Amino acid sequence: MVSLRDESLGATDAAGPTVGVLALQGDFREHARVLGELGARVVLVRRPEDVEGIDGLVIPGGESTVMDKLSRAFGVAEPLKRRIAEGLPVYGTCAGLIMIADTLLDTIEGQRNLGGLDVVVRRNAFGSQNQSFETDLDVPALGERPVHAVFIRGPVVEAVGERATPLATLADGRVVAVEQGNLVGTSFHPEIQGDHRFHEYFLAKVRAAVTAAA
């Protein structure tokens, strides 16, 4: 169990990369647990100074409108934008995907995003909470075994820009997972389904970025 007070979680092994989890709102504890199990040193990111030492960042599911407001109020939005522009690996799930998308549809007035990912994302594209659903998705980048994906009031990627690539689509062709260089986004929640392949895929990007910078 991860306590709210823990600022540093996961593996103590100094070899693991340091991965921040934006911990202002949403299911950041689940991501912290998965990343820790995979050998990362996990830092909960809430203040500008938390952004400095991280090698990668996960933005959890939750509510993007709230995460946006809190990230600006706590002063982490600007340092995160700067690090993303500099190439920080970021994995956004659900609300996290909304946060890193360049263009948003169905936002509330005044909602902003961190941006970086060359996609158009529509919030709440699958309807209300009780229209949440689960499905098996083919994700060729992660191997042949399908990923069991849990959608909870998730967004959809309505358009994939030139710089981004789809990683998974629903049977009807709608894009629900994308990547672009060091950025990965999923409309669903791998952190709650016990399949760690998306986190492993992201951690490989983090490790490669750390090696490249050394």
Ligand SMILES: NC(=O)CC[C@H](N)C(=O)O
């Ligand atoms: N599970 C989720 O992260 C839901 C996202 C939420 N509907 C939003 O707009 O932020």
